[in-house]
Amino acid sequence: MKERWKHKTWLIDLDGTMYRGKKQIPGAIELISYLQKEKIPYCFVTNNAMRTKKQNVAHMEALGFHGIKEDEFFTSAMAAARYVARMSDRRNAYYIGEDGLREALLENGFTIVDDHSDFVFVGLSRSKTYMDYSKAFEQLWNGAKLIGTNCDRRLADGDHFLIGNGSIVEMLAYASEQESLKLGKPYAPMLEETLAYLNKQKEDCIILGDNMETDIAFGALHGVETILVESGVHTAADCARYAFAPSACYHDLFACMDDE
Ligand SMILES: [Mg+2]
The missing domain is CATH 3.40.50.1000 (HAD superfamily/HAD-like)
Incomplete structure (x- = not known):
């Protein structure tokens, strides 16, 4: 792993990055174990609003992940509730x-x-x-x-x-005939709420995900470093279609860990 990334807080997408359906993505368990061993902070940042914190932990454990805590998830439901509670x-x-x-x-x-x-x-x-x-x-x-x-x-x-x-x-x-606020990834309120929850600044974080339109846009449009992994929705070849780019792109999570 690149040295400077070891000093960041990792904001990690779940679906397509850590698991797909009932299977973990190759390298996902190893990456989380590595972050835990090196005491590199991380938080799973997801648009999926359906699971509670407890349910998220149980779901990860059922897939074979270890040592994950309830406060290591930040969902679009949490962001929406916190955002609206602050605004009204x-x-x-x-x-x-x-x-x-x-x-x-x-x-x-x-x-x-x-x-x-x-x-x-x-x-x-x-x-x-x-x-x-x-x-x-x-x-x-x-x-x-x-x-x-x-x-x-x-x-x-x-x-x-x-x-x-x-x-x-x-x-x-x-x-x-009314419009919803735009919350969740890739919109700014989700990033503001995530950073407030973690008590971090943009410069302290790196975003890891599989989707250009949610994860990579989430970082690239708001000044946070990003890593695209080709385990889910998008590949390196898709990047040319967008006006923004990830800071780095890897075929899999092992390559992301190996890169010095
Ligand atoms: Mg995803």
């Missing part, structure tokens, strides 16, 4: 999401309500119905503010894709 005194929230979003809202002082909400948080749910979405819409129509935790169009699910949270947010935006 209103605390009545309706949400379309799973346990991770619920946990983040409760931890930031929101009251979960069924009616008369100030905000409708949307962080992806695999079980909500047409009537739940209509209820969310009705509150938006009555003045609640739409807060999508992230704008992901698609959600990787093993070898295929499901509809991503951003697509659901767009549906509610279309119906209610």
Whole structure:
């Protein structure tokens, strides 16, 4: 690993970088063990708003990772709840999401309500119905503010894709004729909230991920060094299509660790 990276805090993407479906990415367990052994700080920064901190740890352990702690995850649900709590005194929230979003809202002082909400948080749910979405819409129509935790169009699910949270947010935006705040990677509020959570500056960090449009844009557009690993969505050949570039690109995580 490059010497200067040993003095950074690693902001690491999960899906496509640490695991894909039910399998860990080759080198992922070795990289995390290396960071732990060398006492190099890291945090998993993910747009996935569905899991709680406990569920994230359990998921990583089931994949074979060791020694990962609950406070080593920062999700788009946590960023959204913290951001809105700082920007407003209103605390009545309706949400379309799973346990991770619920946990983040409760931890930031929101009251979960069924009616008369100030905000409708949307962080992806695999079980909500047409009537739940209509209820969310009705509150938006009555003045609640739409807060999508992230704008992901698609959600990787093993070898295929499901509809991503951003697509659901767009549906509610279309119906209610309002736009959501842009949160989650690659947008600035996610970086601000991540740095505040970790008590770090941009210069202290390096971002590792597999996706040009979320991870690499997240760093490159906001002045944070980035590493693209070709284990997920994008490869080095894709970089030419973008107006920004990663600071480094590796075929796999072993190569990233070997590079002196
Ligand atoms: Mg990814």
